[in-house]
Amino acid sequence: MSLKISQAIDILKQDHLLVSSQVTDLDKSVTNISYNSREKQDNGIFFCKGNNFKAEYLQQAISQGAEIYVAEKEFDSDTDHIIVNDIQKALALLSAAYFGNPEKDLFIIAFTGTKGKTTTSYFIYDILKEVFPKKVALFSTIDRIVGPNPEDKFKSDLTTPESLELFRDMRRAVDNGMTHLVMEVSSQAYKKNRVYGLTFDIGGFLNITPDHIGANEHPTYEDYLFCKKQLLINSKINIINRDTNDFDTVYSAALETSSADNIYLFGRDQTKDNLDFLLTSKEATLKDSIFHVEALNDKAVSLNITGDYKLGLVGDFNEINGTAAILATGLLDIPTADIYDGLQGAHVPGRMEHITSKSHGIIFVDYAHNYASMKALLGFLHTEYPKSKLKVVVGSPGDKGISRRAGFSKVLTELADVAILTTDDPGFENPADICAEIYGKIDHSKVSTKIVLDRKEAIREMITSSQNGDIIVLAAKGNDAYQKTKGVDVPYPTDPVVAKTVLKDIEGE
Ligand SMILES: CC(=O)N[C@H]1[C@@H](OP(=O)(O)OP(=O)(O)OC[C@H]2O[C@@H](n3ccc(=O)[nH]c3=O)[C@H](O)[C@@H]2O)O[C@H](CO)[C@@H](O)[C@@H]1O[C@H](C)C(=O)N[C@@H](C)C(=O)N[C@H](CCC(=O)O)C(=O)O
Numbered sequence: 001m002s003l004k005i006s007q008a009i010d011i012l013k014q015d016h017l018l019v020s021s022q023v024t025d026l027d028k029s030v031t032n033i034s035y036n037s038r039e040k041q042d043n044g045i046f047f048c049k050g051n052n053f054k055a056e057y058l059q060q061a062i063s064q065g066a067e068i069y070v071a072e073k074e075f076d077s078d079t080d081h082i083i084v085n086d087i088q089k090a091l092a093l094l095s096a097a098y099f100g101n102p103e104k105d106l107f108i109i110a111f112t113g114t115k116g117k118t119t120t121s122y123f124i125y126d127i128l129k130e131v132f133p134k135k136v137a138l139f140s141t142i143d144r145i146v147g148p149n150p151e152d153k154f155k156s157d158l159t160t161p162e163s164l165e166l167f168r169d170m171r172r173a174v175d176n177g178m179t180h181l182v183m184e185v186s187s188q189a190y191k192k193n194r195v196y197g198l199t200f201d202i203g204g205f206l207n208i209t210p211d212h213i214g215a216n217e218h219p220t221y222e223d224y225l226f227c228k229k230q231l232l233i234n235s236k237i238n239i240i241n242r243d244t245n246d247f248d249t250v251y252s253a254a255l256e257t258s259s260a261d262n263i264y265l266f267g268r269d270q271t272k273d274n275l276d277f278l279l280t281s282k283e284a285t286l287k288d289s290i291f292h293v294e295a296l297n298d299k300a301v302s303l304n305i306t307g308d309y310k311l312g313l314v315g316d317f318n319e320i321n322g323t324a325a326i327l328a329t330g331l332l333d334i335p336t337a338d339i340y341d342g343l344q345g346a347h348v349p350g351r352m353e354h355i356t357s358k359s360h361g362i363i364f365v366d367y368a369h370n371y372a373s374m375k376a377l378l379g380f381l382h383t384e385y386p387k388s389k390l391k392v393v394v395g396s397p398g399d400k401g402i403s404r405r406a407g408f409s410k411v412l413t414e415l416a417d418v419a420i421l422t423t424d425d426p427g428f429e430n431p432a433d434i435c436a437e438i439y440g441k442i443d444h445s446k447v448s449t450k451i452v453l454d455r456k457e458a459i460r461e462m463i464t465s466s467q468n469g470d471i472i473v474l475a476a477k478g479n480d481a482y483q484k485t486k487g488v489d490v491p492y493p494t495d496p497v498v499a500k501t502v503l504k505d506i507e508g509e
């Protein structure tokens with residue numbers, strides 16, 4: 001991979017990002033790109049970016065071989081440099097160019113939403129794999145998959161990677177023969193311009209509820225919504241959940257760059273304007289749900305996806321995610337039978353995973369970790385199984401998402417029968433204080449609550465004290481294999497593994 005300096009300057013000029021440059025050889029090409037001085041920099045271009053950037057990082061990069069730097073201000077007048085007015089945008093455009101614009105060789109389907117991004121992306125990935133084996137890449141919160149072999153799959157650090165890593169991994173995907181990419185786009189990705197310059201083939205909007213508002217994320221809900229809707233402005237075809245909050249704002253965003261013919265609306269309420277697809281729940285068991293998708297007009301009928309579908313994971317919210325996935329893949333002309341099969345077999349790590357016991361009820365492991373998602377989850381279980389006791393093991397993280405604590409108190413009071421509060425990524429806070437905060441706002445006349453700080457013990461206690469007919473929800477941690485504690489990722493066996501170990505101990509094989 002390489003990038004000629006004159007080409008870099010042209011790209012920046014064209015996008016009105018260039019402020020000035022001091023370059024000794026415009027014909028020179030760099031063969032390394034980095035924003036982290038701890039990496040190797042031989043013949044490289046280095047980006048000075050980030051809230052916590054220090055001038056000494058640039059000196060380290062230069063001493064390690066960086067030939068030129070890009071920054072928003074001059075740090076070192078002796079070294080070649082390009083000054084720009086937006087370092088994040090510059091990083092995105094120049095990363096794309098450095099990696100040979102791999103986005104042009106991929107059909108990219110991207111989804112956003114406060115909840116359901118990961119699930120919907122896995123659904124689409126599992127459907128597409130049926131039709132394009134070994135040709136589908138996935139960039140999700142859980143895994144990034146850039147090729148067909150085991151070494152091409154690795155854990156993600158962010159939901160949407162920084163632009164440099166995004167284009168690097170797209171390049172790897174293309175070089176590995178991938179033709180399609182399914183990815184999650186977080187609001188932060190737009191806030192931080194990680195996806196700047198990208199146009200998605202299909203963009204989907206699932207929902208928005210207040211979340212991710214705080215010092216390091218979005219200052220206000222309006223800012224959160226503004227960032228989220230950018231995905232639709234930057235997509236050729238749009239899929240929108242008609243029942244989302246702020247629908248009018250979201251739909252107007254889609255109309256900024258797409259005609260109504262290229263916007264597909266789905267939802268559960270047939271009386272709403274412009275609905276293209278109606279979703280209706282049909283049957284749900286503890287293991288799967290069957291729902292119906294019906295095209296309501298000629299535009300929708302042309303996708304040929306009307307029919308019943310089955311999902312191997314329950315939750316009416318998952319039917320919404322499933323419908324979004326059906327539309328996205330229907331737009332690719334994929335036979336309905338393949339969509340049906342892919343969806344039926346879809347599995348999303350840590351999302352509504354169910355574990356059956358012989359005599360201690362049914363256990364769900366789910367990543368629900370704020371009021372809205374817990375409300376959707378517990379509300380669904382409560383409606384489907386009104387006679388069962390709902391027993392929840394949950395904790396809330398330290399150092400972030402403070403509002404989730406009051407949200408858990410509220411939703412547990414509204415819907416749970418029994419709750420054990422426990423540890424979940426306490427960071428630099430004391431997990432006992434976090435639990436006490438949740439405990440303090442629970443109405444104890446409605447839900448029997450206790451605190452067991454050791455998460456494994458909390459799960460053990462909940463399972464051993466339950467019986468058939470009970471529904472246990474191990475919430476908020478999903479399939480996470482560590483507890484983030486005082487800056488260290490302390491290994492944790494994962495909730496499903498802990499639950500299965502407890503069952504093995506008390507029920508045998
Ligand atoms: C607030 C925020 O968005 N921060 C992100 C941002 O950090 P930053 O650019 O400000 O960089 P920084 O961490 O301050 O570090 C300064 C710079 O110095 C460099 N450095 C540092 C040390 C050194 O020795 N040498 C050196 O060169 C670093 O490489 C960096 O470029 O860019 C970094 C990548 O370059 C991200 O890791 C980081 O995400 C933080 C850690 C994060 O986790 N953000 C969350 C809020 C997030 O983005 N979440 C969304 C999902 C939310 C949702 O579900 O909707 C996501 O997409 O994951």
Ligand SMILES: Nc1ncnc2c1ncn2[C@@H]1O[C@H](COP(=O)(O)OP(=O)(O)OP(=O)(O)O)[C@@H](O)[C@H]1O
Nearest residue numbers: 114115116117118119317351366367368373376377
């Ligand atoms: N469409 C939806 N509406 C409401 N809640 C949902 C929806 N889909 C999933 N959930 C709930 O949210 C949890 C997280 O789902 P998922 O990981 O798919 O969302 P996400 O958007 O990727 O979340 P995050 O941004 O927190 O990583 C699930 O475990 C489930 O409890």
